[in-house]
Amino acid sequence: MPTAVKKTGFYALVVFIVLFSVFPFYYAILTSLKSGTALFRINYIPVDFSLANYTNVLTNGVFPLNILNSVIVAVTVVVISLFLAVTAAYALSRINFRGRGLLLLTILAVSMFPQIAVLAGLFEMVRWMGLYNSLFSLIFAYMIFTLPFTVWVLTTFMRDLPVEIEEAAIVDGASPFVIVMKIFLPLMWPALVTTGLLAFIAAWNEFLFALTFVANNDTRTVPVAIALLSGASEQEIPWGTIMAASVIVTVPLIVLVLIFQRKIVSGLTAGGVKG
Amino acid sequence: MTNVTIGAPPTDKAMAAEKRPATRSKLSRQRLRSAWIFLTPMLIVLALVAGWPLVETIYYSFTNASLSNIAGAEWVGLRNYYEYVDYGDGEGEYFGLFFDSQWWNAVWNTVYYSAISVSIETVLGLVFALVLNAEFKGRSFVRAAVLIPWAIPTIVSAKMWAWMMNDQFGILNDMLMTVGLISAPVAWTANPDTAMWAVIIVDVWKTTPFMALLILAGLQMVPGDVYEAAKIDGIHPVEVFWKVTLPLIRPAILVAVIFRALDALRVFDLIYVLTPNNTDTKTMSVFAQENLFQFDKFAYGSAASTFLFLVIAMITLLYIKVAKLDLGGGR
Numbered sequence: 002m003p004t005a006v007k008k009t010g011f012y013a014l015v016v017f018i019v020l021f022s023v024f025p026f027y028y029a030i031l032t033s034l035k036s037g038t039a040l041f042r043i044n045y046i047p048v049d050f051s052l053a054n055y056t057n058v059l060t061n062g063v064f065p066l067n068i069l070n071s072v073i074v075a076v077t078v079v080v081i082s083l084f085l086a087v088t089a090a091y092a093l094s095r096i097n098f099r100g101r102g103l104l105l106l107t108i109l110a111v112s113m114f115p116q117i118a119v120l121a122g123l124f125e126m127v128r129w130m131g132l133y134n135s136l137f138s139l140i141f142a143y144m145i146f147t148l149p150f151t152v153w154v155l156t157t158f159m160r161d162l163p164v165e166i167e168e169a170a171i172v173d174g175a176s177p178f179v180i181v182m183k184i185f186l187p188l189m190w191p192a193l194v195t196t197g198l199l200a201f202i203a204a205w206n207e208f209l210f211a212l213t214f215v216a217n218n219d220t221r222t223v224p225v226a227i228a229l230l231s232g233a234s235e236q237e238i239p240w241g242t243i244m245a246a247s248v249i250v251t252v253p254l255i256v257l258v259l260i261f262q263r264k265i266v267s268g269l270t271a272g273g274v275k276g
Numbered sequence: 277m278t279n280v281t282i283g284a285p286p287t288d289k290a291m292a293a294e295k296r297p298a299t300r301s302k303l304s305r306q307r308l309r310s311a312w313i314f315l316t317p318m319l320i321v322l323a324l325v326a327g328w329p330l331v332e333t334i335y336y337s338f339t340n341a342s343l344s345n346i347a348g349a350e351w352v353g354l355r356n357y358y359e360y361v362d363y364g365d366g367e368g369e370y371f372g373l374f375f376d377s378q379w380w381n382a383v384w385n386t387v388y389y390s391a392i393s394v395s396i397e398t399v400l401g402l403v404f405a406l407v408l409n410a411e412f413k414g415r416s417f418v419r420a421a422v423l424i425p426w427a428i429p430t431i432v433s434a435k436m437w438a439w440m441m442n443d444q445f446g447i448l449n450d451m452l453m454t455v456g457l458i459s460a461p462v463a464w465t466a467n468p469d470t471a472m473w474a475v476i477i478v479d480v481w482k483t484t485p486f487m488a489l490l491i492l493a494g495l496q497m498v499p500g501d502v503y504e505a506a507k508i509d510g511i512h513p514v515e516v517f518w519k520v521t522l523p524l525i526r527p528a529i530l531v532a533v534i535f536r537a538l539d540a541l542r543v544f545d546l547i548y549v550l551t552p553n554n555t556d557t558k559t560m561s562v563f564a565q566e567n568l569f570q571f572d573k574f575a576y577g578s579a580a581s582t583f584l585f586l587v588i589a590m591i592t593l594l595y596i597k598v599a600k601l602d603l604g605g606g607r
Contacts (some may be wrong), residue, residue, distance in 0.1 A: 013409055015414075025481065026424055028447060029436045043450045089318040092311035104315070106596070111326045113592045116543035117561045121336050121568055122329030123576045125346050145325045152318060172304070174539050177310035206429040208545035209561075215532035215571060223577045224431040228549050247432040259420050259428040266423075266489055 025250070033244035040241050054245035055212040063218050064246060067226040071250070073223060075204040077160045079197045081140070082147040086196070087189070090155035091181045095167065105156070109243040112149035117208050119145065127214050138221065143207060154199075154268060158192040159185065195268035196262055202254060223250045330585070331431045336578035356579035373579050381555060382563035382580075389472060390540035391557060393479045398533055400480065401487025406517075408488065409495045426485040436550040437478045441465055475547055479540070487532055494528025495521070534595040541588055560584045580604045 036051040050186065058064050093101060123142055132138035166188070170180050208224045215221055221229075227250070230243050258265060337356055341349035355372060362368040373379050408419055425433065440448045441464035449461040464474040498521060506516045544561040551557040558566075564584065568577030 011407075011410070011412070014403070015412070015418055018404055018407060019418055021486065022421045022424050023482070025433070025436050025440060026428060028440060028603060029432075032439060041445045043445065043447050048480075075295075085318045086457070088314040092314040096307050096311040098308050098311050104319075108322070109324055109596070110589075110592055113538055113588065113595075114330070114580075115561065115584055115588050117542060117544065117564050117581050118333055118588075119326060119329035120333070120565070121574065121581060122332030123325070124568075125332060125336075126324075127330060128346075139420060141325060144321050148322060148325075177307055177314070181314075195424045202427070208431055208548075211563070212548075213565075224429055224545070227435060228431050239321055240442075243435050244439065251428050251432050254429070255424055258423055262420060262423060269486070269489055271506055 007250055012104045017072045018216045028256075029244045030248055032240060033248050035241055054241040055249070058242050058249070063221075064226060066219055067221050067223050068250065070136055070220060071223040074136050074143070075201045077140050078143045078147055078204040082144060082151045082200055083193060083197055086151035086155050086188070087193075088178075088181055089152050089179070090159050091185060093152070094156045094160040096177075106151075108149045108152055112147065112153065114145065116145070118141060120209065120213060123210075132214070134215055134217050134220055136215075136220060139207075139211055140212060142210045143204045146203055146207075150203075151196045151200055155189070158189065162188060180262060191264060192268075194261065195264040198257060198265065199268055202258075203256065205250075223266055333431075333578050333585075334582050336575050338584045339575050341578070342574045343569065343572045346574060349575065352575075356575050373576070373583065377581065378558075379563060380554070382558050382560050385472070385557060386541055386543070386559040386561075388480075389476060389543065390537055393476045393483075394478050394533060394536045394540055397484050397487045397536060398475070398529065399533070400484045401491050402529070404484060404488035405491035405495055408492050422485045422488060424485075425482050426489075428482070430482065430545045431549055433478055433482050434546050437474070437481070438465060438550055441474055464553050465554075468556045471551050471554055475550055475557050478546060478550060479543070482546075483536065483539075487536060490532035490535070491525060494525040497528075508531050530598060531595070534591065534598065536590055538588060538595070541591070542584065551606055560587075 031047055032040065033054050034047065034051055035042075035049040036053040039049045039051070092098075093105060127133050127138040127142070130138075132141065162185070167180055167184055170184055175183070206224060207222075208228070211222045211225045212228075215225070218226075223246075227243060227246050230239060230246060317416055336346070336349060337352060338351060339349035340355075357372045358374050359371040360368055361371060404422060408415065408422070416582045428436075440446050441461035443449065443461050443466070446461075446464070448464065449458070451460045453461070462470055464470050502520055502524075503516065506520060511519075542561050543559055544565065547557050547562055548565075560580065561584065564577045564580035565575040566577070567580060571577075
């Protein structure tokens with residue numbers, strides 16, 4: 002095959018990959034900028050630039066509150082799981098004790114739990130604790146997928162750090178807690194940023210628990226709010242508003258992901274986290 | 277974080293000093309104690325959020341719990357799974373999850389969806405990974421573009437595609453009609469023949485990047501001199517791919533496939549939003565959720581959840597065996 006043909010074929014494939022990946026979101030942005038009957042004209046390039054859908058979703062109803070709820074839940078989940086995971090990862094990676102293999106196995110197994118398997122039990126527990134309809138129920142429940150993952154990735158990261166870095170501190174008689182805080186934490190911020198971001202995305206996107214444990218419009222998180230966005234009548238699905246809401250909650254994620262691209266890829270491959 | 281094998285086993289060189297008998301003293305006892313102090317909070321949270329609820333779900337599957345009366349649930353044995361009701365005249369009927377055709381329909385849907393979407397994602401992910409592994413202008417741009425579907429929340433992608441697949445105003449029908457692949461608009465998400473394919477298309481779009489990244493990590497582990505040697509020997513690139521590259525990245529692909537399969541088997545949100553109340557796409561998770569919270573058959577839904585858990589547990593065990601995880605910490 003002549004090189005020119007090969008090269009063209011290769012670049013055609015590249016163009017296909019880019020279009021395949023980007024087009025649906027591009028089209029969502031396009032739709033979000035249309036108002037009224039413009040929605041029902043199909044365009045491939047932007048022709049309408051109306052912000053009506055954005056003002057609509059941000060001023061009418063409780064959507065801003067839903068965004069705030071999602072931020073509160075996701076940030077709290079990240080902070081708690083990172084705090085619990087750093088110390089646990091230190092113990093799992095730097096201290097040799099009996100039963101460590103079994104513990105790691107358990108943590109790995111929990112990370113593969115289907116959410117539906119704990120849904121019934123968790124629902125009863127949430128009700129019993131009086132957390133039904135409150136954001137605390139979600140903060141609590143989300144630990145099931147953020148904690149095993151953060152522990153696992155941080156353990157992998159810590160174990161790769163050289164022995165020497167803590168030897169001097171051990172000789173000096175520093176306690177394990179001081180060692181974690183003073184020696185490991187400063188070295189670990191890249192890993193913390195990666196795992197924190199992945200945990201944030203997972204919490205931000207979660208749907209099943211959010212649908213089940215919260216039944217109040219004011220306390221809903223963004224994914225459920227978008228899923229339940231409806232128009233004035235049953236038949237009239239407000240596509241423009243839905244797309245505007247979708248763009249609002251997705252753009253920050255995309256920006257974060259593009260900024261931390263390399264770190265995320267390494268974190269994903271180290272932790273094998275689900276998408 | 278240069279480590280690319282998923283679930284790399286935590287081994288520890290750090291322990292070398294501690295293993296010497298001379299130092300196995302006060303110091304190591306102190307470290308041992310703090311290890312458990314460090315682990316306890318995490319273990320308590322995991323027990324509360326995963327262990328106990330799982331036990332409860334399994335327990336409810338053997339009771340007659342209903343949504344309004346969970347606390348007063350009574351033990352009914354296997355009745356949610358299997359029950360024979362004798363009508364007294366020599367006739368009788370079987371009831372329970374094992375005899376529920378809707379449940380087996382959901383099982384079939386789940387298996388069908390998982391098998392097809394994971395297969396397509398693997399092949400497409402491999403193609404993406406090979407492209408991203410090649411050197412070309414604008415590679416970092418393509419790599420960034422590929423990450424976008426992964427970053428988009430599942431609910432948002434479901435809605436985006438629902439709009440693109442709209443039967444009257446959807447751009448997908450417009451595209452396919454312009455190209456001439458279809459002659460009349462298709463109601464992708466409502467038509468029984470296409471509903472499952474609509475779900476698969478969205479899933480493939482959303483998770484191929486993840487697959488590609490995992491396979492790419494495997495590709496980057498292949499040492500460059502392997503290709504050098506093949507080139508010097510004049511072996512055709514296609515042959516190099518089949519005989520050299522593929523065997524070398526097979527472990528990475530296998531692990532990625534199992535991860536994706538586990539994920540696909542528990543699918544809920546995509547189907548719940550893209551094709552609501554559609555028996556053609558209803559999966560095991562959707563079936564369980566419906567029974568738990570919409571049909572007031574809490575115990576029955578728990579039985580379905582338990583069944584799904586067992587399936588996933590078996591595949592997880594398989595994964596741990598296949599990936600040969602070294603969890604003993606070096607030995």
